[in-house]
Amino acid sequence: MQRIAMLGSGFIGRFYADSLQGYRSRDKIVSIYSRREESSKKFAADYKVDHSTINMEESIAHPGVDVVCIALPNNLHEEAVMLCCKHKKSVMVTKPLGRNAAEAKRMLEAVESAGIFNGYLEDLVYTPKFLKAYESVKNGALGRILWAKSRETHPGPHSEWFWDLEQAGGGCILDLGCHCVEIARTYIGKDIRPVEVMCWADTQVKPIDAEDHSIALVKYENGAIGQFEVSWTFRGGLDLRDEVMGTEGTIWVNNFLRTGLEMFTTGKGADYVAEKAESNTGWLFPVGDELNELGYNHMFMDMFNALEEGKSPKETFYDGYVVNSVLDACYRSAKSKQWEPVQLDIWRGQEGVTKPSPFVEYDEEHYLVKEELTHYGARKLILKNKQSGKIFEKEM
DSSP states (O other): OOOEEEEEOOOHHHHHHHTTSSSSSOOOEEEEEEESSHHHHHHHHHHOOSESSSHHHHHHHHOOOOOEEEOOOGGGHHHHHHHHHHTTTTEESSSSSSHHHHHHHHHHHHHHTTOOOOOEEGGGSSSHHHHHHHHHTTTTOOEEEEEEEEEEEOOOOSGGGGGHHHHHHHSHHIIIIIIHHHHHHHOOOOOEEEEEEEEEEEEOOOSSSSSSEEEEEEEEEOOOEEEEEEESSSOOOOOEEEEEEEEEEEEEEEEESSSOOOOOOOSOOOOOSSTTTSSSSSEOOOSSOOOHTHHHHHHHHHHHHHHHHHHOOOSSSHHHHHHHHHHHHHHHHHHHHHOOOOOOOOOOOOOOOOOOOOOOSSSSSSSEEEEEEOTTEEEEEEEETTTTOEEEEOOO
C-alpha cells in the first residue's frame, strides 16, 4: 500500500485520484494540498482524505505520506519537487515536467542527487492501444521504424492557468506536444537521439499570448522522423490518434473520439459523455472507461510496482527532460522558421548512430527497388543497376 499526498485538487488531480484509489484498490490519498481552501476541503470530502491543507510543504512533509503526486500548474512543479527532495519523499509529476528544459534539468538533477524515486506521469504511453501497438513494434512486426506521427487536438483545456503564458510556460505545444513527442520517441526508440526540429505555430482563434495550433517535425539521428499535430482550436471533442510506419508494416491507432461506441440522443436525460466532448445531443461517442482508455490505470500500476520493487518506472524525470528539450527546439523553430537543433545537456542513449543504407541487395549487379504482384497475376521486380544507376522492370 502506498500513502499519497496529492498536490492539486483540480481536473487532473481528480482523474488521478479516481485511478489511484480505484485500480489497485490498496493505495490511499492521505493528504490533499490545494491553493484554495474550499477546493482542498471539497476534495477531502469527496475522496475521504483525512488531511487537507493550503500549505504545500505541510502536505509533503506529512509523516503518513510515502509518495507525492504533483498535479499542479506547470509553474509550481519545480517548487514542489524541491520540497520532495528536502523531505526525501518519492515523487511523481504530471506532464510536462517543466515549463522548459532548464526547469526540467534542475528537477532531474535534484531528485537524482537526493536519491528519491521519480516518475513522469505521461499517461498516453500507457493506453491499452498504445501498449498493444508498441509490443508489436518492439517485436519487429513493422521492421525498422521510419515515421511516427501523433495527433492530439481538442477545443482547449479546462482550467484558467493553462491559458496564462507565465503559469503554463506555453500553449498547445507544451500542453499537448509533450504527449506526442514521447509517443513518437517511444516508437522510434528512446535511446535514439532527437537531433533537430522544424515547427510551425500560430494563435489562430483564442485571445491568448501563447500558440493554439502547431505542427512539427522532429528528426532523429537514425534517420527516422517524428511528427506531431496539436491544437486547442479543434471542434468536435478530444481527438487522439497515432500512426507508425516501418519498413515492414504500419499501425494506425485511434485512442479516443471514434472508438467503436456510438450513441444518438435528443439530449433528454443526457449528462457527461467523455472528456472535452462538446455536446450531449445528437450523435455522440462515449468512452467505455476513460481512466483505462487514457492510460491512468496502467501508468500508476507501473509507477507503484516500480517503487515497491526498487526499480525505475518506464517514464522518469529524465524522459520529461528530453521531451522539454525537444519542445524548446520547437518554440525556437516556430520563431526562426528554420530547422533548430535539440540541445540536450544530458543524453543517456546511443551515440553516433548513423542512418541505415536504403540500398537493398538483389544480386551482384542490382539493387531491389520494389517487388510486387500485378493485377493480372504476374510477379514484377523493379531493379536498379549498381553501375549505371538505370532503373528497369523485370517480370518473373
